[in-house]
Amino acid sequence: MKQHFDEIIIHLPKKAEYVGFIRLTVSGLLSKVGFDIDTVEDIKVVVSEICNKIVSSKCKSERHHYDVKFHLFDNGFKAFFKVSSCIAENLFEGESGEFAKAIISSLTDEFSIECDDYCTITIGKYLGDSINANR
Amino acid sequence: MFEITLDNNGQVGKSRIVLSGEIDISTAPEFKTKLHELIGDGDSDIELLCEDLSYIDSAGLGILVGALKKVKMHHHDVYIYYLRDNIKKLFEITGLDKVFILEEAI
Structure with a gap:
């Protein structure tokens, strides 16, 4: 993806009721990039699936929140989930x-999990043919 | 927000259930409870009408598989009607289009 991007970071409570909120947010961000409605x-769905797994995790943690970082490129989109x-x-x-x-694997162009002290789940989607004709 | 209602229309031997709205992690527990209430011990075919179902995630799909296993024990099936394209795609990706009977019309 091209180097220039806008960055949006959302700090969310680990609660199921906020997954719908992140779905709506993603919808707005992807529309801004210019993705067509099917890709949006x-x-x-992909972002919801990852958030679902995070909020429903049985892992014990002192962190009651998690961060989702979005990068909006001219030709695509990436999201990073720090867990x-x-x-x-x-x-x-x-x-x-x-x-x-x-x-998640089927609907994204990029999907990876990399771990150090924390793990980052990364997903990406290129604009490609998924461009909104009314952009 | 989602709704689940029984619409048997006088038919015997079938459970016709109408699903609408969004089935996600926040509504999945209620969906599971109500679905199993409606299908009882699973001793009949289930027809799911999904014309107004706008969203379902993997948790919801898992609940549907649980219902299918219940009725299969009694040699019955789950028929799913009127899936929207975005949801049908999820059934195809997960291979569930081969497990459930997907129909365009009743």
């Missing part, structure tokens, strides 16, 4: 976890 819907290694390791456990992994 796809990425809303503990415990959450990252158990992100896709169980049947619904397998569904979530398949959904």
Whole structure:
């Protein structure tokens, strides 16, 4: 993706009722980049899946919030979710976890989990053919 | 916000259930409880009408699979009607389009 980007960081409580809020936020950000409505819907699903796993994690943590960072490029979009290694390791456990992994992998152009002291889940989507004709 | 209602229309041997709204992590527990209340012990086919279902996540899909397992024990099936394209895509990605019976019309 091109180097210039706008950065938006959201600090969210680990509560299920705020996942709908982040879905709406993503919708607005992706529309600003110029994605078509189908792709906006796809990425809303992907972001929700990751947030769901974070807020429903059984990992013990003193952190009651988590951060989602968005980078808006001229030709795409990236989102970064900073989580503990415990959450990252158990992100896709169980049947619904397998569904979530398949959904995220299929609907994004970039998907990775990198761990150091904390883990960062990264997703990315290029504008490509997903451009809104009315942009 | 989501709604789940039983609409059997006098039919015997089938549970016709109408789903609408969004099934996500905040509504999934209520969805699971109400769905299992409506299908009982699973001794009938289930028809899910999803024309007004605008969103479902992996937790919701997992709950549907749980319902399917329940009725399969009694040699019944789950039929899903009128899925929107964005949701049908999720069924295809997860392979659930091969597990449930997806129909365009009743």
